[in-house]
Amino acid sequence: MAVAGISRRQALKSVAAGAATTAILAHEAVAAATTPPRKHHWGMVIDTQRCVGCEACVIACKIENMTPPGVFYTVVTREPLPGSRNDRPVFMTKPCFHCEEPPCVPVCPVNATYKRPSDGIVVVDYDRCIGCRYCIAACPYGARWFDFGDDFQFLPAAGDQVSPEYKQYRVRTPDGSPVGNVRKCTFCLHLQDESGEYDRSAGRWPACAKTCPGHAIIFGDLDDPESEVSKILRERNAVRLKEELGTEPSVYYLL
């Protein structure tokens, strides 16, 4: 059955190879067409010299996102720098770093957590998360929190708590998401407008940055050369935590 010197086996092989190539190219094309282009790279610069350790950011975050007891999207650590000559603590507020290479994302077994292609914010899909907490083990910065179901004790009935997160306005109930899900800082993305822009003058700005009395938390678009964060990063020496892990955090610290 050799047609023009091509055996059946060779013919089958080339057909298979051709089909595989087509499939890969089609997949790439579909991905290119459906993935929105990167518009922003939201990030922060945190000036530890300006931080007084008042924890107003922690409170502002809790109020903005209505997080239950035991869930903090940002915390303030207060330890001396390792190897420093005095025991003066360095205050560090620590939100999610929205890494460019987030180690928490690929470990999710159900694709419930992902990095938004448009602006790089790492989010959790509360309708899909199964609560295995693998991403918590995978995050090297301890930036993820699990909603264990603990409830407010000094506030009105639990059902009255509404969180604006992800513009979903979920009413807190004992058996509905996000109870049993992993939660994390979203850079208050519910304050973005339809086109994904924040507006500082209108107060649509991440709660911690908006609240900080010492202006120690500076938020902005790292891709925009004119933004305040970009200017600071050009002018001053900023560091990122655990740079050696290759996670490429979007949050910088000024020491």
Add this chain to the structure above:
Amino acid sequence: MAALSEWHGRLEETALAPVRRTGLRYWALVAFLLAVIGWGAYAYSVQLRDGLVVTGMRDRISWGLYIATFVFFIGISHAGTLISAILRVSQARWRTPVTRMAEFITVVALVCGASFVIIDLGRPDRVLNVFIYGRWQSPIIWDVLAITTYLTGSITYLFVPMIPDLALFRDRLAGRTSRWRGWLYRVLAIGWNGSAAQRRSLASAIGVLMILIIPIAVSVHTVVSWIFAMTLRVPWNSALFGAFFVAGAIFSGIAILIIVMAILRRAYHLHEYVTEKHFVNLGFLMAAFAAIMIYANISELLVHGYKLEEGVEFHFRQIFLAEFAPLFWFYLLGGLVAPIVIALLPATRNIRGMVVASVLVTFAMWIERYVIVVTGLHVPLMPYEPASYAPTWVEWSLLAAGLALFALLITVFTKVFPIIAVWEVAEDHEAMVGAPGAARRAARPAALETQDV
């Protein structure tokens, strides 16, 4: 020849006895186990109602007793593979009478282990998302694939060599047992009549299965270890983890098998078939694996301890000196050194000694899993005080219920299925008696048996 047929009859009677007679003690045991499981179900209902806040797990130590128990159960599921597949491949004949028990343990332990993953989930109602939205990059999906493959494989591997025995039950119990049992054996025996053609197919099927099941079993515990090793946590950062977990799995699997053997031997009077030789041989095997575990521990601890990087220092302090020191030292001395000593000393190289060693190993291996999971998350990621974790009554209750479920499933299995591989034992016996010089070779096990009974 009369002796042989008499021997054969006795073997069949022993195999059939658990199915024919059920004593009060059996029902008392079942009732007790059901009560423990019922208590666990209550604890789980509390957890479902109030959320995982009823456990001791919190944001920093977010995996605890449940995940440790999952790893433990998946580990002991390696009993079956080791005994039946590895020893079958190496043609170690002595293992024949205990194969079936080992294969029971595999299937039951896998079921119990998998249930602990679901217990650990924050949203167990969404467990099917794993199949709907599964993402191949996640080691958890590798685990789902490996464990379901292993479960399918080990059920097949339990079932196929059991077909001739199921046919024996079908024939011997025909009309003398309840209707559902008769139906069950008829269906499961799938028309076995012992013809030469059937025997040939059976032999080749077992031959394929025993080879296939070994890489599957190895992959399962390797992938379980990778769940930990794939993260950026200091104590889990080890390329040795896969091999270390597989060795630990087989090690704990042997221990559980020895315990189950001792209980079933006494309960069902299997003294003629499960002899001291089985305990001692398995005890030696267990000691060999203890040596492998010691080697792996030294390798792991020395490589990291010599360099003593920042997180490692904290980790070493917690396992050798601080919080976890009692558990870890028990694991090293009671779980790894003691079994070797017990197997080496002639005074303790007997059934009782091996059972004691196995109980120690079982405790130590659960503790090892617990220490691995909790200490891994205990090393602080950021400059803050380390978190603490202690399991609550809900977690302990579910652990008890898990162990009770394991015991219950084994107990029920022994009442439904043949607990010794009758045809294989008979085949081995005939080969031994029929072969030239058989009398001489048969003398040794017989001597052991008389000593033992």
